[in-house]
Amino acid sequence: MSVREEFDTWASDGRDKGMEERHWHTARHVLARMPVEPDDVVLDLGTGSGYALRALREASNIRRGYGLDGAPEMLRNARSYTDDPAIAFIRGDFDALPFADDSLNHVFSMEAFYYAVDPLQTLGEIRRVLQPGGTFYCAVNYYEENVHSHAWQENISIEMTRWDRREYREAFRDAGLFVAEQDNIPDRETEIPPAAAFPTEGFETREAMVERYRELGTLLTVGVAPEQ
Ligand SMILES: C[S@@+](CC[C@H](N)C(=O)[O-])C[C@H]1O[C@@H](n2cnc3c(N)ncnc32)[C@H](O)[C@@H]1O
Numbered sequence: 001m002s003v004r005e006e007f008d009t010w011a012s013d014g015r016d017k018g019m020e021e022r023h024w025h026t027a028r029h030v031l032a033r034m035p036v037e038p039d040d041v042v043l044d045l046g047t048g049s050g051y052a053l054r055a056l057r058e059a060s061n062i063r064r065g066y067g068l069d070g071a072p073e074m075l076r077n078a079r080s081y082t083d084d085p086a087i088a089f090i091r092g093d094f095d096a097l098p099f100a101d102d103s104l105n106h107v108f109s110m111e112a113f114y115y116a117v118d119p120l121q122t123l124g125e126i127r128r129v130l131q132p133g134g135t136f137y138c139a140v141n142y143y144e145e146n147v148h149s150h151a152w153q154e155n156i157s158i159e160m161t162r163w164d165r166r167e168y169r170e171a172f173r174d175a176g177l178f179v180a181e182q183d184n185i186p187d188r189e190t191e192i193p194p195a196a197a198f199p200t201e202g203f204e205t206r207e208a209m210v211e212r213y214r215e216l217g218t219l220l221t222v223g224v225a226p227e228q
Pocket of ligand 1: 003007016019020023027045046047048049068069070071074092093094095109110111112115116117
């Protein structure tokens with residue numbers, strides 16, 4: 001199944017909003033760390049419902065936000081959630097970003113980067129479109145250290161890339177981005193039931209669920225495009 005087919009189905013089922021609710025727990029902390037300024041242009045890579053751009057416009061009044069996604073139904077939903085003329089939703093693929101060299105101040109991506117068919121090519125594209133000093137805030141829940149995420153691949157037909165922390169740093173550097181920061185952002189909002197409720201559908205023990213959400217959380221890697 002293609003990205004379009006897989007995620008169009010998600011969007012038609014209303015799962016874009018479900019993702020927004022779950023991802024917001026940690027995405028909002030990532031967005032708060034981004035050094036955005038009022039005149040900035042920001043790309044949200046794999047935008048889904050487009051919540052990140054709506055939030056950035058509210059909090060920072062960025063000049064322009066582009067939400068790129070490969071699934072037309074996702075984009076249709078995202079457009080229906082805002083009438084802000086400074087936000088545009090664009091159909092495209094991570095492997096060939098439809099932006100000029102040095103044209104963006106920041107790229108944000110939540111739970112999307114690892115779907116890239118060729119993640120090194122995608123990093124090269126991000127490096128190309130970022131202005132010197134521009135940043136890439138890459139947030140993922142599917143990564144090697146998060147053993148609780150490993151089974152996710154079984155439920156989706158698209159090949160996913162499962163790098164560890166070091167592999168993220170190395171790939172960023174190979175693409176010409178400085179690694180400014182790497183961090184685990186805990187999810188403190190997902191409710192964790194008392195021990196007696198386990199095993200649940202998702203977790204054998206309460207300790208495992210605590211590790212998944214409160215300790216491992218979302219892996220954030222921040223790349224910075226060098227001054228030329
Ligand atoms: C799991 S969703 C995450 C959406 C949103 N960022 C969030 O936090 O809820 C991943 C999104 O990336 C998009 N996507 C995945 N691979 C893609 C690719 N190669 N090119 C363009 N979009 C892609 C999907 O269509 C989907 O909307």
